[in-house]
Amino acid sequence: MESLMRSVFNKSKETYGSRRMVKELESKGHQVGRYRVRRLMRKLKLRAKTPRRYKVTTDSNHSFCVAPNLVDRQFKAEAPNKVWTADITYLWTMEGWSYLAVVLDLYSRQVVGWAVDKHMRVELVLDALKMAYWRRKPSPGLIHHSDRGIQYACERYQKQLVSCRPPTGEAAKRETLEYITFYNAYRLHSTLGYLSPMEFERTNLLKAA
Numbered sequence: 001m002e003s004l005m006r007s008v009f010n011k012s013k014e015t016y017g018s019r020r021m022v023k024e025l026e027s028k029g030h031q032v033g034r035y036r037v038r039r040l041m042r043k044l045k046l047r048a049k050t051p052r053r054y055k056v057t058t059d060s061n062h063s064f065c066v067a068p069n070l071v072d073r074q075f076k077a078e079a080p081n082k083v084w085t086a087d088i089t090y091l092w093t094m095e096g097w098s099y100l101a102v103v104l105d106l107y108s109r110q111v112v113g114w115a116v117d118k119h120m121r122v123e124l125v126l127d128a129l130k131m132a133y134w135r136r137k138p139s140p141g142l143i144h145h146s147d148r149g150i151q152y153a154c155e156r157y158q159k160q161l162v163s164c165r166p167p168t169g170e171a172a173k174r175e176t177l178e179y180i181t182f183y184n185a186y187r188l189h190s191t192l193g194y195l196s197p198m199e200f201e202r203t204n205l206l207k208a209a
Contacts, residue, residue, distance in 0.1 A: 001030065002044060005037070009046045011186065013179055017048045023194040077107040080201060081138040084112065086128065086146040088120060091172045098172040101125045102180075103132035109189055110197035111180045112136050116173045122156050129160055 008024045009016055016024065018038040025032055041047075077083040083106040091098040101124045103113035113132025117124050125146075185198050192200040 001025075001032070002040060004028070004030070005040060005046065006044060009041075009044075011182070013182055014046075014049050015187075019190070020188050020194070021046075023188050027194075077105070080105055080107045080205075081136050081142055082107060083143045083145065084132065084138075086125065086144065088125065091116070091176070093168060093172050095168050098169050099124055100176055101128035103128050105136070105197075108197040108201040109192065110184050110201065114176065114180055116169075116176050118169050125157060126160055129157070 004025070005021065008021060012020070012024075018034050018041055021037050021041065022032065022034050025037070085104045085106060086102065087104075088099055088101050091100055096118070098116055098118055099120050101115045102111050104110070105112050112135055113128040113130070115124050115127035115131065117127075184196065186196050188194045188196060189200070195203065
């Protein structure tokens, strides 16, 4: 059991707490209580990583028009490519800050587009959006939700949206790709009934077929 827990924890990129650990163990045929898992994780010194540094990535002080909030905190979608959300987060490296822009499909919480660079200019979010578009080719009617930061509100990003609707910095990119691969294919989500985004899509689209 202890070796399996270490394996699960390492595979999660050291992000799983006791609740997800229980669900992962159950999926592998082990019936174990959360209190025992919590105790074993303390014994094995398996602590989920938490961000230690903070950096503001949203600059809402700009003169660009702000689109109405169509999502209105209803972060669910009935099918893929109906509602996407976009955001920027940050990665600390020995060379300083790197920034990660992601586009998330709210149906399954799958990352459908992403980009990493050492800046937060509009090119960063444009690259993530372009990846999402070319991977998914969404039909007209897609809702795209983001914060009100200047990168998303600026004219270049808005034009791109219109066209879509018809260690070191390099090490950070590699680690981000590895994490997004894990996130999409393996990470268990409580909002998805403790399925991974890809498993949720696969299961539910098969049911609908």
